[in-house]
Amino acid sequence: MVFTQRAKNIMISLWFIFVPIGTFLVYINSPTKPTEWENYGYYLLLALLSSVFPFVIAGSTIILVLWVNAAIFMKYGLLAELISMQLSMFPVIYHMKITRETLFKYFFNSFMFFLLSVICGSLILGLGFEVGSIAIMDVILYGSLYAISYILLNHVILYIRELICGFKPFFLTKDFYWETACLLMTLPFGLSLYLFETATGPIALLLMGIPLITITVIVRLYSDSEKVNNDLNKASEFGHELAERLTSAEILDMFVERVSKMFPIDTAYIVDNVIDKFIILRAVEDGVKKELESSHEEIKYSFVGNVYQKGEPILYNKQTEWLHMKPSFLSMEMQSVMAVPIYRNQKIEGVLVLATKSKFAFEPYQLNIVHLLCSYFAVSLEKARYVREAVAQSEICELTKLYNYRYLDRQIATEMEKVVAGAYHSLSLIMLDIDKFKAVNDTYGHHSGNLILKEFAQLIKKEIGGEGTVGRYGGEEFVVILPNYTKLQAINLAEQLRMKIEQTPFIVEQGLADVAREEIIFITASIGVSTAPEDSDEGNSLIRNADRALYIGAKQAGRNRVAEYVK
Template structure:
């Protein structure tokens, strides 16, 4: 692009007028959150790496770094995202081999990135986004708006630049289309990175950042081939879709379905190593899932077992190359076969076997691509495990291991919906409160109080078993949900619990004395009972009714008793 000396000078002047002062104003007035520096520095590293490895499609250069900047904005705000974008200019400068003739491009990129950061951030904030939100619908909505604003503004600014310098640009051209494709690729990654990092911390950067960089590097290797580029774009999208799945079963089902559509495959199998014995984890033949069972020793001595021991992705172009190792699950008319180890935590967990009835059906680069997708598959399964564990932790009280209020609220809503649909006839709720618990803490110490809370929770859980949902409501209050229990039945259970607690000795440690010693004490509990639809047809009202029965009917009446809610 030809640009005059005057235009270059104007770009530098604009940069000096806008970026330094604008950055100070953004720092002072833009919404922001406290920056966790370990996470932010990893974001910076990811930004620099993704900006360092552009790739080229149909003459267009693509930097897939938007997902990192999106995650930074969603978490920390405009200023933190702006700093990442400004620093991403460093690898871009290296890529374009900066000299005095093209140094204006650095100033223009800095100015353009600054305007994009500010405008996109302000638009999203004005539309109602709150930093740190974990509402999936908000993240999808505002993340999409932010990314679209980024692409539109980016092309608008380039169009204005080219128009003002005497060129004849197009507002929408091929590069616009590729930028939209880049947006489609990176948006799920940015949201997934932010969401996952919020739940499991900096390990999210490993689970998502490394596979993304691997994909980027592989795209660079094959960018000279249009066919390879098309396949890699599909593989990348496939990887993002895998990352969005939250359960292991969803990931496996999608992986098998999509991989058989990506390549000329007639059958696909995952041979899993379960405690040293092979089994068919999943099988798909001619587009249909099938159930297959074989003796572990038959699989061990087959092609799957051989590749498992070698640990190297292998391609067979025709049947004669593998027939002496024929697995029992491969049909006799199969010819081309790909076998790819699936690694997790540097250990082979499974073998993916893909087969076609045609000779020479697969190309060498497709073997590498399947190997990449297997890595992505393994990472997605691992991510699903982390998410599942994180969600489980977020729904449990760490002290008592009972469900917490967050889970109780969802469960109560679920039960009430079942009630409204006629699937449950009644839903009863028991609320319990330990009597004089403050005096226990004051007398024996908070450590002893915690011991009592844990033992109290165990007594309730053992008594209720699988008949209901037991949760710690807060402090020394506990709630039990009993679907399809009448008020009479729930009251009888509550009375049985009251007697059980009254008769149970609790061992405490006298940690307030100079010499620690143990002592047995007895406690009591006040209990309130409410039932839907008799008392209410709304979940929170049911909870309040039980609370009212507890305090008015039990606490104020002398404690250590069960009270039913009465209208």
């Protein structure tokens, strides 16, 4: 939920307009004053302890302080409860990790609880409750009304705030249900505390308060462990998803994206070390991918270089802890920072840096979760490298080092899709076949034939350069894929290739003679040309058309010539 600056200013202004003067008016009109509040300090201490240990249930943060404040209201009145609630906010503010940017939350919550204290307290007093009454039915009735009205009005105020700010709020949220459930469990303690303390004195606060505070602490610990387990489960699922990605780019993008969603961060950076030089491999700031550069020396002598050298993760809770070792790419707006080394094959390859504008934004256990995620990340990158190498080997002709037919078939289909989509205006394909290659093998041996295939492949690759894709389709057949080449352009290029082949001497070894010796021979090639979309709109047809032009238009017409496909 993101509030506009105008909304934040209004929330702060409400506090200044109502809370100071309102508190003074309550003090002036209160029938009881602090000098009459015997044992109030014990109640206040219990309220503060109750607010120190908030816990999370199903994503809802619960603070069990209302049970104590209900007892304070019934014993000392509205002013005492108002003071108690305002003071109880400070431990809550600490857990909320309020910063300068989120300071409006304190002012709004203080204003809201001021309204709750005044309205609910005035309502109960208006209905006839007498402060200090020990009539059991009055205590049960008015105490329950006070607590229930407090929770209902709390959510009404939140609902109105979100409605005014342009959100789409829901009144009966899960927070409302959990707060109501916790109230039903703790309110009897508050009512009993009030009656018991009135009869026995401060000892009642120990006998009633310690068990409930202990239960709160236990629930808090359980809540924290559940949170850790939940994050570990997410990390495990994340690891499986990373393992399913086959390319390094996919893994990098997914890793940064998911880490950004798992933790409250504003920026994320992956710093890599390539041949003892630091580079920023990935950078995401406020959800936007950025291209950043930073000198090797600046990174080396920052906390990033320190983490890389020591191989240990580090957590900074505020800017003053890392400012003296600030990397140049990290904004001065950042406060909390995590820096975690990325290991691969027991060697540090880089460092992950996560940062946020809030102080104390990260929990220590989250550092271990990120460390685990970095391990998944490194393993996935290693797997992607093996897959990439295996795929490359399966798509490369071992003899000529050109692409083989597997790659060519897929590439032609991909390029044809671009023609159909309008990305290319045309796509031409050149198919070459070495003339009388069987005779070369029979005369000079297959070893010499392989030498010719290797030299022939490099000749074509050099002549084509970056204009197209060159591959060996099989045997002595080679293919050139030419995006955005018209048929005329492809025919002219094919003719240049034909002439270059014809004029190029090839060195072979006379392996079938009694004495091995090198010879220079000349070869020729027949070439067929087909173009999409005029000849075909389908990849396999484009290949067949070029093959037909090669054999009918070039081979059968006398070899050493270029022929175009004619429908």
